[in-house]
Amino acid sequence: MDRTGKRLKKIALIGNPNVGKSVLFSRLTGVRVLVSNYPGTTVELLEGYLTVDKELVKVVDLPGTYSLEASAPAEKVTVNMLKEEIDLVVNVIDACNLERNLYLTMELLESGAAMIVALNMFDELRHCGVALDVKKLEQLLGARVIPTSGMTGLGIKDLKEELFQAKSRKSSKHTNEQRWVRIGKIIEEVQQLSHRHHNLLELLEDASVTHFWGMAIAALVIISSFKFIRFIGEGLINYILDPFFNNFYRPVIQRLSVFLGPGGFWHNVLVGKVIDGKIDFQQSLGLLTTAPYVEFVMVLPYILAFYLLLSFLEDSGYLPRLALLLDNVMHKLGLHGFAIIPVLLGFGCNVPGILGTRILESERERFIASTLISIGVPCVALQAMIFGVLGGFGGYFVFLVYAILFCVWLCLGAILNYFLKGYSPELLIEIPPYRVPSLKLMSKKVFFRVRGFIFEALPIVLLSVLVINILQQIKVFEFISIIFGPVLRVLFGLPKEAIWALIIGLLRKDIAAGMLAGLGLNVKQLMISCVVLSMSFPCIATFIIFFKELGIKRLLQGILIMGIVTAVVGTAMNMLLP
């Protein structure tokens, strides 16, 4: 409804996965959305507004689908949406893949909806060796066809102008075979393929889906990813952020400390404890000391590095190839290869990871994937802190923590696959061509993700530090430590103070890991607490998204599994590690 109570007209963007609907959507409405080069980036409805002839209209971007008879939950969203009142369908199709894309077009035409066809990626036509007769296509389809390119902005203006010229015309229903026959005829008349030689990207494309070269390239990608993240992360910390905090921020805080007078309530809240006569950014636990230091100096650089890398991998089109390579392994966990994409997203933050499981078909897969993400996949904030507290003892220990988490992930997946009823569907995905990522789109994406992190994380970080701070001042922790202390000591060999960190882990894992640094733990204890922290309670945000996506019953099952696995692994580490 608009302000006068009139119903707004609604336009829906519908098309196959990975044809660039979201880029077009963004062009039409100015709403910023995440786009990448793999099928299934958009898993929920996105809405935006656009003015046509001074009239406000609503535009919805729908998850991609190959057919109106959908299978995955993300696709069902699209089909259900179509049944609602849609005034105009913009069918977005990939000009280089006309034949396959036209199937959905046929179904849409038969549904009788008013429709315009956006022949997207039109700028890539020559590159893929295809020539199209657009006028002829228009005639044969009986719908307006507009060449567009979301990337360059080609045809966007035309598209806007034509939006409400389209009329609905009912075409008769056809069977599957009849549709293909019709598509065959259309293709014959409008499309001409020219022979062209493979360029370097295409040679790489073919190589990365073969067994030997695929594995070699995957190994190279994974190793250079780690190197890249460490290079950027450590570089920013050691040469820019830490010196900045120590040289410019410390004097300010010191003055504040003197002004407030150590020991007072506000001093404790804002500046925190003074350790050996000095403010310790990592351990003082004040709102203005530890909170900003942990988030901006210890965590943010890794967030930035991680999202730079992830965005590059997403936009280049490499991720679906990784899915193909890992399909075998993932089947042992009751998933298929495509599930690796939400898992990778989970390494950034578990929340988009769990949301991303919507690309999986069955509820069983989604539960397995979500549980594995929340238990076995530490988010980048936590990883940064694991590097921070454990890295000083040597890379070997960090590696060991990762190795243990990876084993847990594999074993837990295999166990869940064995015990949960049902079967795991097979992989069926389209592998997009490699594309050189657009620097502009990539930096936008990194910017939004990093900004999202700051705005979502910072309030909770401040809250966590405040909670610890006040609980310390009113001595609640001591009471809790007395109760849980013996459990921690017997099972995990940790001092009773470590319970603070585990409880704070409920809110934010990075702050929690930061608290470990102040406990004077030895390497073994640190490793155990890092693993326990990674596996145990997911932070509050993951909790909520798990509940929203899979319901209370699955959440409780997930928590139960988490509790058992964490206790077992922590105890085993305590007993087995020297």
Place this chain on the structure above:
Amino acid sequence: MKKVTLVEMKSKEKGVIIKVEGGHALEKRLSVMGLNLNRRITKLSTFAFRGPVAVRIGRSVVALGHGMASKIWIELEKD
């Protein structure tokens, strides 16, 4: 002309899809992704240990699980 399943087909071989076993639903699901009857395809690779199969169809590449691939019959082209 030699007929094989997509799994048995060797890398770089070309052929045409002549039959999809396993029911109408699977046939439909595959066809909307471009793996429809009479389609000419090029096999790219098979992964070991009953791994997935990758094929090139026109300008796009599709990867599918071993089970599905073993239900697709191909008539090979002579080179």
